[in-house]
Amino acid sequence: MPGRIRLRRTTVLYWTVLLYIIAALVWWFISLNQQNTSMRDFQIINLRTRVDSTAHPLLYQQELSRINNHRDRNRSKYIGEGSIFFLLILVGAGFVYRSVRRQFRLQQQQQNFMIAITHELKTPLSVAKLNLETLQKYNLDPEKQKKLIRTTLDETARLNFLTNNILISSQLESGGYKLSSEELDLSDLLKDCLQDFRNRFPEREFYGDIEADAAVTGDPLLLQILINNLLENAVKYSPKETPVNASLKKNSSGIELQIKDQGPGIPGDEKKKIFTRFYRIGNEATRKTQGTGLGLYLCRKIARDHNADITVTNNEPTGSIFAVIFHT
Numbered sequence: 038m039p040g041r042i043r044l045r046r047t048t049v050l051y052w053t054v055l056l057y058i059i060a061a062l063v064w065w066f067i068s069l070n071q072q073n074t075s076m077r078d079f080q081i082i083n084l085r086t087r088v089d090s091t092a093h094p095l096l097y098q099q100e101l102s103r104i105n106n107h108r109d110r111n112r113s114k115y116i117g118e119g120s121i122f123f124l125l126i127l128v129g130a131g132f133v134y135r136s137v138r139r140q141f142r143l144q145q146q147q148q149n150f151m152i153a154i155t156h157e158l159k160t161p162l163s164v165a166k167l168n169l170e171t172l173q174k175y176n177l178d179p180e181k182q183k184k185l186i187r188t189t190l191d192e193t194a195r196l197n198f199l200t201n202n203i204l205i206s207s208q209l210e211s212g213g214y215k216l217s218s219e220e221l222d223l224s225d226l227l228k229d230c231l232q233d234f235r236n237r238f239p240e241r242e243f244y245g246d247i248e249a250d251a252a253v254t255g256d257p258l259l260l261q262i263l264i265n266n267l268l269e270n271a272v273k274y275s276p277k278e279t280p281v282n283a284s285l286k287k288n289s290s291g292i293e294l295q296i297k298d299q300g301p302g303i304p305g306d307e308k309k310k311i312f313t314r315f316y317r318i319g320n321e322a323t324r325k326t327q328g329t330g331l332g333l334y335l336c337r338k339i340a341r342d343h344n345a346d347i348t349v350t351n352n353e354p355t356g357s358i359f360a361v362i363f364h365t
């Protein structure tokens with residue numbers, strides 16, 4: 038059954054059960070209260086037969102107020118217990134509602150991930166296969182051969198990037214990845230990553246404003262994956278003719294790494310969501326760019342493991358700024 042129909046059915050069932058429970062609670066309160074009033078009336082009739090109100094007015098009044106007090110105490114007890122019960126039902130219902138919705142969302146995102154991943158793995162493999170077959174079949178001139186080899190290498194780099202993301206995120210998730218803790222120069226690492234991107238995308242401009250000797254303690258492979266993911270997104274989600282800017286600055290609170298692009302930017306309400314696993318903006322069927330929704334999730338996980346925060350803000354006049362602040 039498609040996820041949406043199942044979600045709708047579960048929602049209808051949930052609200053029906055919840056409304057039934059609340060109605061039963063209200064009915065329980067009304068009937069107890071009625072019982073309480075009937076009991077009071079019965080006790081008053083009983084009192085009238087036992088005590089003559091004109092002969093013993095004081096005794097009669099005392100008994101009457103005792104009966105009324107007893108009725109009021111009972112009513113307060115029902116209201117108190119009923120309210121606590123009602124509150125517990127609401128808290129429980131809220132909790133169930135949130136976790137069921139989260140579960141459905143995750144399931145939907147996992148489905149999207151499976152669609153995306155199949156496509157992402159197939160495309161570079163098909164391109165590389167086709168290129169190699171062409172090279173094998175035809176005696177091409179050296180220039181064409183070089184071009185085919187370069188696109189094949191690009192595709193294998195993409196495949197490598199993708200499998201690394203999947204592997205590392207599942208290892209980090211399961212606790213199977215052993216984080217190394219090395220003294221390393223983030224300035225050098227960023228410069229190397231930028232150079233890789235310049236080689237991979239010669240038609241694009243990459244600017245680096247990198248302060249030297251920014252030392253951090255951490256896992257070089259993970260930090261490289263973090264930087265590469267941010268650069269990859271900046272390239273992927275901005276027009277070819279716009280530059281990508283990387284900067285690294287040391288300040289009093291630590292070291293700040295920024296990757297800026299001049300793409301369409303990220304809408305305010307999506308800014309938080311993009312760091313969740315498998316989350317991609319828009320609909321899988323209508324989305325033009327390729328991706329798995331793992332990149333930023335991995336970035337945030339790596340940042341947290343390195344005592345760093347990752348944020349996204351708007352670039353001026355357009356685009357995004359991803360900032361990673363390493364607290365030292």
Ligand code: ADP
Pocket residue numbers: 266270271274298300301302303311316317318319327328329330331332333334357
């Ligand atoms: P992927 O790129 O594989 O879809 P990510 O986790 O890296 O997954 O990014 C999640 C989503 O955030 C992307 O699908 C995209 O919609 C949005 N996004 C990420 N980086 C940028 C960016 N620099 N500019 C605009 N949108 C971005």
